[in-house]
Amino acid sequence: VINYRTTPEIDFNKLEETLLLADISLQTTENILKTLKSRIESNSSKSNDSGFIVEQLRQILVDKLQINNQRGPLSESTIILLVGVNGVGKTTTAGKLAHQLTHQGRSVTLVAADTFRAAAEEQLTQWASRVKVDIVKGLENEAPATIIYKVLKNFSERTQTIIIDTAGRLHTRVGLMEELKKLVRVAEKMIPLTMLEKWIVLDANMGQNAIHQVEEFHQGIGLTGIVLTKVDGTAKGGIVISLADRFHIPIVYLGVGETMDDIIPFDAQEFVSALLP
Amino acid sequence: SITEKLQGIFKNLRGQGKLTEQNIEETLKQIRASLLEADVHLEAIQKFLEKIKQKSLGKEVALSLTPGQVFIKIVQSELINILTPKDKTSTRLKFAPAPPTLILLAGLQGSGKTTTAAKLAYYYKKDGRKPGLVAADLIRPAAIEQLEVLASQIQVPIFKPAAGEKAIEVCIRAVKSALESNCNMLILDTAGRLHVDESMMSEITSIAQRVKPSNILFVADAMAGQDIVRVVTTFHNKLHLTGTILTKADSDARGGAILSITSTTELPILFVGTSEKMDGLEPFYPDRIASRILG
Numbered sequence: 001v002i003n004y005r006t007t008p009e010i011d012f013n014k015l016e017e018t019l020l021l022a023d024i025s026l027q028t029t030e031n032i033l034k035t036l037k038s039r040i041e042s043n044s045s046k047s048n049d050s051g052f053i054v055e056q057l058r059q060i061l062v063d064k065l066q067i068n069n070q071r072g073p074l075s076e077s078t079i080i081l082l083v084g085v086n087g088v089g090k091t092t093t094a095g096k097l098a099h100q101l102t103h104q105g106r107s108v109t110l111v112a113a114d115t116f117r118a119a120a121e122e123q124l125t126q127w128a129s130r131v132k133v134d135i136v137k138g139l140e141n142e143a144p145a146t147i148i149y150k151v152l153k154n155f156s157e158r159t160q161t162i163i164i165d166t167a168g169r170l171h172t173r174v175g176l177m178e179e180l181k182k183l184v185r186v187a188e189k190m191i192p193l194t195m196l197e198k199w200i201v202l203d204a205n206m207g208q209n210a211i212h213q214v215e216e217f218h219q220g221i222g223l224t225g226i227v228l229t230k231v232d233g234t235a236k237g238g239i240v241i242s243l244a245d246r247f248h249i250p251i252v253y254l255g256v257g258e259t260m261d262d263i264i265p266f267d268a269q270e271f272v273s274a275l276l277p
Numbered sequence: 278s279i280t281e282k283l284q285g286i287f288k289n290l291r292g293q294g295k296l297t298e299q300n301i302e303e304t305l306k307q308i309r310a311s312l313l314e315a316d317v318h319l320e321a322i323q324k325f326l327e328k329i330k331q332k333s334l335g336k337e338v339a340l341s342l343t344p345g346q347v348f349i350k351i352v353q354s355e356l357i358n359i360l361t362p363k364d365k366t367s368t369r370l371k372f373a374p375a376p377p378t379l380i381l382l383a384g385l386q387g388s389g390k391t392t393t394a395a396k397l398a399y400y401y402k403k404d405g406r407k408p409g410l411v412a413a414d415l416i417r418p419a420a421i422e423q424l425e426v427l428a429s430q431i432q433v434p435i436f437k438p439a440a441g442e443k444a445i446e447v448c449i450r451a452v453k454s455a456l457e458s459n460c461n462m463l464i465l466d467t468a469g470r471l472h473v474d475e476s477m478m479s480e481i482t483s484i485a486q487r488v489k490p491s492n493i494l495f496v497a498d499a500m501a502g503q504d505i506v507r508v509v510t511t512f513h514n515k516l517h518l519t520g521t522i523l524t525k526a527d528s529d530a531r532g533g534a535i536l537s538i539t540s541t542t543e544l545p546i547l548f549v550g551t552s553e554k555m556d557g558l559e560p561f562y563p564d565r566i567a568s569r570i571l572g
């Protein structure tokens with residue numbers, strides 16, 4: 001029997017600490033370490049090789065992020081709906097995404113469907129002019145569902161990419177979640193489902209509440225992707241590992257700053273390298 | 278909830294005369310798991326469990342109570358103890374001997390500073406004071422417009438940057454002209470920034486050094502995870518924070534971040550944000566937050 005706690009090069013307490021401090025849940029951390037220990041046991045000659053152990057840990061994390069989590073490229077015409085709780089970076093992500101997808105040769109339109117928060121439309125309008133993309137705004141007091149209905153009515157014939165920014169909403173606010181479900185029902189009636197992307201935006205600084213958020217939004221509207229923002233800070237965003245385990249919703253992009261170029265496609269290998277010291 | 282879990286664990290300890298190392302070991306593990314789930318920082322949890330152990334070992338259990346009940350009381354009172362500042366007056370704003378009283382808000386991107394700035398203005402206006410808002414975020418698109426809309430909603434004067442004016446300049450100008458604009462209090466809303474962004478940290482440090490606000494408050498999101506301790510420690514070292522405000526407490530986030538922040542910095546928690554509306558700001562109640570952290 002290998003006594004891991006006295007192995008000089010690898011301290012399992014330290015490993016547990018690293019994973020927990022990265023916002024990986026206790027349950028996920030324990031099952032990662034359990035898997036790691038069984039891999040070491042089936043390779044007992046390497047039980048003191050810390051390089052081998054770290055490599056195994058890396059692989060376990062990458063597998064969790066990649067298996068059942070891959071996604072194909074976006075369809076030629078695509079509608080991306082960005083949802084999430086308050087302040088996570090939806091509006092900024094909409095702007096960055098518009099820039100990135102324009103550079104891929106797409107014809108992009110931004111839709112300001114946050115009719116609630118102070119100066120939300122102004123913020124997206126400034127982004128639209130910054131990245132040189134058309135923007136659709138609602139009329140005074142027009143409901144988000146109506147704005148989207150109008151946009152999608154004109155959508156069918158051209159190959160187009162539409163990015164819809166919605167108001168921040170806590171998943172605990174039943175009325176706001178109902179509004180969102182209605183929005184999605186409107187969209188799903190008007191376009192082929194293969195064209196509709198529903199992405200939740202999560203902040204890398206978040207802790208375990210991200211799990212409740214994904215649970216509620218996924219149950220409510222069926223998420224097809226996760227965007228993790230503010231990865232340029234020091235928070236590791238390890239919560240996505242627990243999310244990958246549980247929901248198998250692919251992570252599509254990472255937000256790495258506040259300017260229009262600060263968005264990158266998610267890469268599991270790079271993400272895990274940044275997570276492990 | 279943890280209280281239910283604790284009740285469960287201690288059912289089989291009924292009749293045991295004392296709390297011992299053995300019989301609390303399992304319970305400490307349960308509490309650790311629950312606090313991690315609540316996003317309390319790992320080191321703050323370690324410190325907390327040590328305290329709990331000290332206070333509970335050898336404690337005699339009165340015949341009228343179960344060891345579990347004694348234990349729960351120790352846990353609850355220690356949580357409240359951490360969240361309650363030693364100096365009771367520190368949970369109130371520091372009013373300047375000569376007006377205007379200044380409140381500088383600082384924090385990460387998206388934590389709720391702009392909304393909180395307006396809520397503070399609304400709160401102190403109702404309290405009979407004459408607050409003004411200062412839009413010192415020149416970075417985020419439409420940040421000034423956002424504060425302007427809120428200022429007009431609550432009918433409070435707002436200082437906006439003149440053409441070419443920098444953040445520190447609008448702050449200095451606002452302070453100089455506060456009284457003539459009929460404001461005896463100014464709330465300075467700043468851009469969200471990373472603790473590791475040297476130029477942005479130097480910007481806000483210069484503002485603090487120049488206008489010397491008696492209140493420098495860190496705005497923390499209730500759903501923050503483990504890294505928030507590193508963030509606040511950096512802000513505190515550079516700015517000498519005087520307090521914190523917890524936002525989005527109306528979510529179902531357990532809010533352990535505020536326990537870690539308070540346990541590490543001993544900064545008083547002045548307010549809690551409880552909605553997106555202007556009246557969504559409440560004074561901080563330790564026992565309420567303690568019970569939600571426990572779950």
Ligand SMILES: Nc1nc2c(ncn2[C@@H]2O[C@H](COP(=O)(O)OP(=O)(O)OP(=O)(O)O)[C@@H](O)[C@H]2O)c(=O)[nH]1
Binds near residue numbers: 090387417
């Ligand atoms: N450092 C950093 N900041 C970001 C990133 N993404 C967004 N932000 C900042 O986070 C803040 C909030 O961004 P918004 O786009 O307004 O967030 P939101 O989700 O639309 O907010 P609400 O609409 O109010 O719910 C802004 O200051 C952004 O510049 C990122 O990847 N890195």
Ligand SMILES: Nc1nc2c(ncn2[C@@H]2O[C@H](COP(=O)(O)OP(=O)(O)OP(=O)(O)O)[C@@H](O)[C@H]2O)c(=O)[nH]1
Binds near residue numbers: 388
């Ligand atoms: N539910 C709820 N939402 C809040 C609370 N405080 C702020 N918000 C929302 O959180 C989002 C971000 O708030 P802002 O005031 O723009 O945050 P900020 O810190 O100024 O953001 P930056 O300037 O980009 O750093 C907005 O949608 C607010 O309405 C709160 O206490 N409860």
Ligand SMILES: [Mg+2]
Binds near residue numbers: 091165167
């Ligand atoms: Mg937004």
Ligand SMILES: [Mg+2]
Binds near residue numbers: 392414467468469
């Ligand atoms: Mg702001």
